[in-house]
Amino acid sequence: MKKTRILVSLVILMVLFGSISASASTFKDISVTSDSKLTILKGDSGNTKIQAACLYGNGVCQAVAHGTAYVYINGILEYEGSAWQCANCLTVYGTEFDPNDTGGNAGKFVSWPLNYEISWYGAYIYASSYTTISDVSTQLPGISFIYTY
Secondary structure, three states, X not given: OHHHHHHHHHHHHHHHHHHHXXXXXXXXXXXXXXXXXXXXXXXXXXXXXXXOOOOOOOOOEEEEEEEEEEEEEOOEEEEEEEEEEEOOOOOEEEEOOOOOOOOOOOEEEEXXXXXXXXXXXXEEEEEOXXXXXXXXXXXXXXEEEEOOO
16 A cells, blocks of 8 residues: 555656646747757847947956857858857857867857847857957957856
8 A cells, every 4th residue: 555655656746747847848938949949140230349348247248158159151150169148248259169278269259249148058140250369368358258157
């Protein structure tokens, strides 16, 4: 009898947690397409201008890692790198390399001003051009690339 109650309790818990996870998967970020978990950024906003200072916080963008950046220049995949988003002003950055792993070399670089948070999986970024950043400390003094905030 006691084993039966334990078994029934386990089955109920499995059904309960199964329905919770199934219902949670139906919620989607409005900026994410149905075939991807990555945010898609398209239009005329993509640029290579380096922001002098973050408009919020201490004046330095706290660029938090947000997965993978697939950067397309004029519709052609230019590089697959790291996606970052400022925790304060929400500007998105797509770097060819992780500056924390390369001693400050970001490689090819694009930025995208935004007013909402992108997916933690990353982003597809469609821009018309990019710039190359070989030394973050001198060329991107207003951005701090971090993993968590």
